[in-house]
Amino acid sequence: MPTENRGLHNALRQVHLKTERFNLNGFAISGLASYLQVPEFDFGVDMGECPISAVSLNHIFLTHAHGDHSRCLMRHHSLRKMMGIPKPSVYYIPENLVENAANWIHAEAMFEGVPEYRFQLPKIVPVSPHKKIPLEYRKDLMIEAFPVKHAIPAMGCTLYLHKHKLKDEYLRCDTAEIIALRKEKVEITREVFEPLVSFMGDTLGESLLEQKHVWNSEILVTECTFLDEGEEEMANKKGHTHLSQIVQCLNEFGSEIQCKKIVLNHFSMKYSEKHIQETLEKNIPEAFRDKVIAFI
Ligand SMILES: [Zn+2]
Ligand SMILES: [Zn+2]
Numbered sequence: 001m002p003t004e005n006r007g008l009h010n011a012l013r014q015v016h017l018k019t020e021r022f023n024l025n026g027f028a029i030s031g032l033a034s035y036l037q038v039p040e041f042d043f044g045v046d047m048g049e050c051p052i053s054a055v056s057l058n059h060i061f062l063t064h065a066h067g068d069h070s071r072c073l074m075r076h077h078s079l080r081k082m083m084g085i086p087k088p089s090v091y092y093i094p095e096n097l098v099e100n101a102a103n104w105i106h107a108e109a110m111f112e113g114v115p116e117y118r119f120q121l122p123k124i125v126p127v128s129p130h131k132k133i134p135l136e137y138r139k140d141l142m143i144e145a146f147p148v149k150h151a152i153p154a155m156g157c158t159l160y161l162h163k164h165k166l167k168d169e170y171l172r173c174d175t176a177e178i179i180a181l182r183k184e185k186v187e188i189t190r191e192v193f194e195p196l197v198s199f200m201g202d203t204l205g206e207s208l209l210e211q212k213h214v215w216n217s218e219i220l221v222t223e224c225t226f227l228d229e230g231e232e233e234m235a236n237k238k239g240h241t242h243l244s245q246i247v248q249c250l251n252e253f254g255s256e257i258q259c260k261k262i263v264l265n266h267f268s269m270k271y272s273e274k275h276i277q278e279t280l281e282k283n284i285p286e287a288f289r290d291k292v293i294a295f296i
Helices: 073-082 095-111 175-183 206-210 212-216 232-238 243-256 273-283
Strands: 015-018 023-029 033-038 043-045 059-061 090-094 123-127 132-135 138-148 154-166 189-199 219-223 261-265 292-294
Touching (some): 090 138, 154 212, 189 212, 212 219
Parallel strands (some): 059 090, 090 123, 261 292
Antiparallel strands (some): 132 138, 138 154
């Protein structure tokens, strides 16, 4: 039986990680709760718990329906109303979960005694795989979901910075020439999608091989529920990743990996902080030791 570790197992005690471009705040321990917030992008992933700091976020992506990831989604919505935030937050939900989510949200409102005539669904955007959607209030950012293998249907997502860059042939033009070209309505720019961060959610390790594009993201956040030798089969059975599979990807993809940081989270609650750190140190290939970070 896991013994309670006050720091590690308190879902309201957030981990704060600073990357070059943004802060990643939140918590993710398997079975307890999972929620991640990126305040700079006004974006969050999952809502297994809803701390006050998450309330101001306008865009939330839900990876899958397991309670430790979804439980407080409507708490987020109702806290906003209670605190008088007029802007409706937007919930990005895998398309195959939307109907059940709507039923669940309705049932919860009825349970709380909300009269039917006052009930209103929050703004839900159904997300289908491999389709970029601009964020409602941040048109410079686009979200693209992709399927991952888990015990139930689940998706990960990548957040892209959407930019327009000058086409190579116009790079040497001066300002006057650019203005002239624009006047002539010449298409001088091309669209660029910069992968800022990928979130895998709960996933089998093999999705890290199948969704190889996630290794191009500046930051990759991926689960690592199981660590120890002999637990490979259990990880597979429960739909989770074993550390050995992350090591396999690091070895296999090597220098192709573009990530500046690889953030591991969602560890099983049976491990102590010391065990997590020591096991990572022992197993992560040397070339990646500075890049791989335990989100604890
Ligand atoms: Zn989980
Ligand atoms: Zn799950």
